[in-house]
Amino acid sequence: MLNRQGRPTEAGESSEALAGTFTGNRALIIEEPLIFEIGRPEVSGVDLPEAPKVGHRLGALERRRPVGLPGLAEPEAMRHYVRLSQKNFGIDSGMFPLGSCTMKHNPRLNEKMARLPGFADLHPLQPRATVQGALKLMDMLAQALLELTGMEAVALSPKAGAHGELCGMMAIKAALAARGEGHRSTVLVPNSAHGTNPATAALIGFHVASVPARPDGTLDPRDVADHLNADVAAIMLTNPNTCGLFERDVVRIAEAVHEAGALFYADGANFNAIVGKVRPGDLGVDAMHINLHKTFSTPHGGGGPGAGPVVLSKALAPFAPVPFLRRDGERLALVEHTAEAGAAQPFGRMASFHGQMGMFVRALAYILSHGGDGLRQASEDAVLSANYLKAALADVMSVSFPNRPAMHEVLFDDEWLKDSGVTTLDVAKALIDEGFHPMTVYFPLVVRGAMLIEPTESESKASLDLFIATLRDIALSIRAGETARFAGAPYFAPRRRLDETRAARSPVLRWVKPAAE
Numbered sequence: 046m047l048n049r050q051g052r053p054t055e056a057g058e059s060s061e062a063l064a065g066t067f068t069g070n071r072a073l074i075i076e077e078p079l080i081f082e083i084g085r086p087e088v089s090g091v092d093l094p095e096a097p098k099v100g101h102r103l104g105a106l107e108r109r110r111p112v113g114l115p116g117l118a119e120p121e122a123m124r125h126y127v128r129l130s131q132k133n134f135g136i137d138s139g140m141f142p143l144g145s146c147t148m149k150h151n152p153r154l155n156e157k158m159a160r161l162p163g164f165a166d167l168h169p170l171q172p173r174a175t176v177q178g179a180l181k182l183m184d185m186l187a188q189a190l191l192e193l194t195g196m197e198a199v200a201l202s203p204k205a206g207a208h209g210e211l212c213g214m215m216a217i218k219a220a221l222a223a224r225g226e227g228h229r230s231t232v233l234v235p236n237s238a239h240g241t242n243p244a245t246a247a248l249i250g251f252h253v254a255s256v257p258a259r260p261d262g263t264l265d266p267r268d269v270a271d272h273l274n275a276d277v278a279a280i281m282l283t284n285p286n287t288c289g290l291f292e293r294d295v296v297r298i299a300e301a302v303h304e305a306g307a308l309f310y311a312d313g314a315n316f317n318a319i320v321g322k323v324r325p326g327d328l329g330v331d332a333m334h335i336n337l338h339k340t341f342s343t344p345h346g347g348g349g350p351g352a353g354p355v356v357l358s359k360a361l362a363p364f365a366p367v368p369f370l371r372r373d374g375e376r377l378a379l380v381e382h383t384a385e386a387g388a389a390q391p392f393g394r395m396a397s398f399h400g401q402m403g404m405f406v407r408a409l410a411y412i413l414s415h416g417g418d419g420l421r422q423a424s425e426d427a428v429l430s431a432n433y434l435k436a437a438l439a440d441v442m443s444v445s446f447p448n449r450p451a452m453h454e455v456l457f458d459d460e461w462l463k464d465s466g467v468t469t470l471d472v473a474k475a476l477i478d479e480g481f482h483p484m485t486v487y488f489p490l491v492v493r494g495a496m497l498i499e500p501t502e503s504e505s506k507a508s509l510d511l512f513i514a515t516l517r518d519i520a521l522s523i524r525a526g527e528t529a530r531f532a533g534a535p536y537f538a539p540r541r542r543l544d545e546t547r548a549a550r551s552p553v554l555r556w557v558k559p560a561a562e
């Protein structure tokens with residue numbers, strides 16, 4: 046039995062209850078096999094002349110079987126990739142409220158600028174005299190990031206937030222070694238931290254000590270002080286933190302950390318909430334990465350390329366990695382080698398070249414087109430959107446820290462699902478059926494069944510209202526005991542609920558040609 050929305054009405058009647066189609070297609074959403082399953086090596090989209098017979102010099106290394114590349118005619122290739130693209134969901138197709146990720150609009154102006162041939166066609170080994178414009182752009186971006194953060198220097202080359210963390214922590218390690226305190230081996234990390242923080246510290250040989258948050262979700266400077274001693278190298282702190290709360294005692298924490306001879310690494314992934322409102326340098330930060338793909342609207346890009354420039358305080362600036370920009374009269378140059386660094390003591394290098402040029406162009410286009418007032422407004426609107434969701438859902442879902450204002454994201458736990466048989470994962474899957482990318486689930490780990498929602502400043506009020514109405518409808522369904530809506534969700538996605546553990550633990554990454562019949 047299907048109800049009027051096409052969902053099964055009773056638990057247990059799952060996919061079979063949905064009428065299938067003869068073709069497996071759903072309306073004009075077309076099933077698409079792998080290209081290896083449909084391609085034939087003898088087919089090609091172009092009519093090439095017969096290749097001349099040439100002798101080869103491969104000896105016994107000559108390939109014995111054809112490579113087996115799938116061939117498609119041009120219209121087949123076109124349909125294959127267009128159908129795949131229609132299965133993709135991105136920020137351009139709908140709301141993407143992933144908390145901790147800042148999935149905001151990527152303005153088309155940025156894309157247009159990044160495609161200018163003068164930037165897009167550069168080669169990193171071009172002579173310096175031919176890339177003065179690109180170096181100028183990097184310098185302008187660097188100056189803007191320094192102005193927004195109130196810091197002393199910036200390393201542009203790291204290629205993601207996590208890579209930036211590594212860069213900042215390596216600068217901290219180098220600074221400690223330079224002052225004869227290389228023995229400091231402990232890094233303090235709050236228990237709500239993103240997994241990359243302890244992973245970064247551990248990767249370069251630090252011992253990680255976890256600092257618990259107080260019941261209101263923020264760090265107590267006294268708890269930090271209890272953990273500080275002559276062995277502590279640094280604290281890694283996210284502000285606003287991963288519960289979406291501003292660490293209001295951050296200045297006292299920074300002072301205590303510095304008094305103990307340690308340094309303050311700030312995870313800047315949540316910078317979108319505070320740009321133009323507060324400068325991390327004024328809070329006592331020594332190093333912070335900036336995810337250009339979160340705060341400055343460059344695309345997350347399906348795993349890359351990202352960009353994670355790191356801003357550094359006066360104490361750390363001399364240890365910034367090569368390459369860095371240096372003004373040479375009228376001209377700009379990249380200092381590529383430690384030997385040319387003069388008084389500076391670069392700890393090394395993070396990337397073969399200078400970083401992600403295309404992302405620098407996009408980020409600077411975003412910064413210049415917004416201006417200082419526009420950037421501040423974006424932060425304010427992001428925070429307003431999150432608090433609007435919080436206020437509109439607080440009576441039906443359980444807000445984890447109801448008494449603290451949310452910053453750019455709002456954290457719910459699964460208290461509202463208690464005894465319903467519905468889990469956080471079920472709610473996320475039901476949202477897919479309703480046309481929303483799920484929120485971040487089960488992170489941060491400090492609350493049970495976390496649902497972290499970050500609407501960003503890019504959503505209109507109408508779009509926020511539809512999302513709120515959808516979650517309220519979900520909450521009503523749960524209260525009415527309509528568990529079938531959740532048990533098999535998503536019902537309408539091209540692929541149904543996956544065994545995510547198996548997919549992560551034993552992924553099948555290779556197509557194997559079926560044995561000939």
Ligand SMILES: *Cc1c(COP(=O)(O)O)cnc(C)c1O
Nearest residue numbers: 145205206207239241312314336
């Ligand atoms: C996204 C994120 C990171 C890592 O950044 P990547 O660019 O994904 O490597 C680190 N910390 C926090 C809090 C984040 O949200």
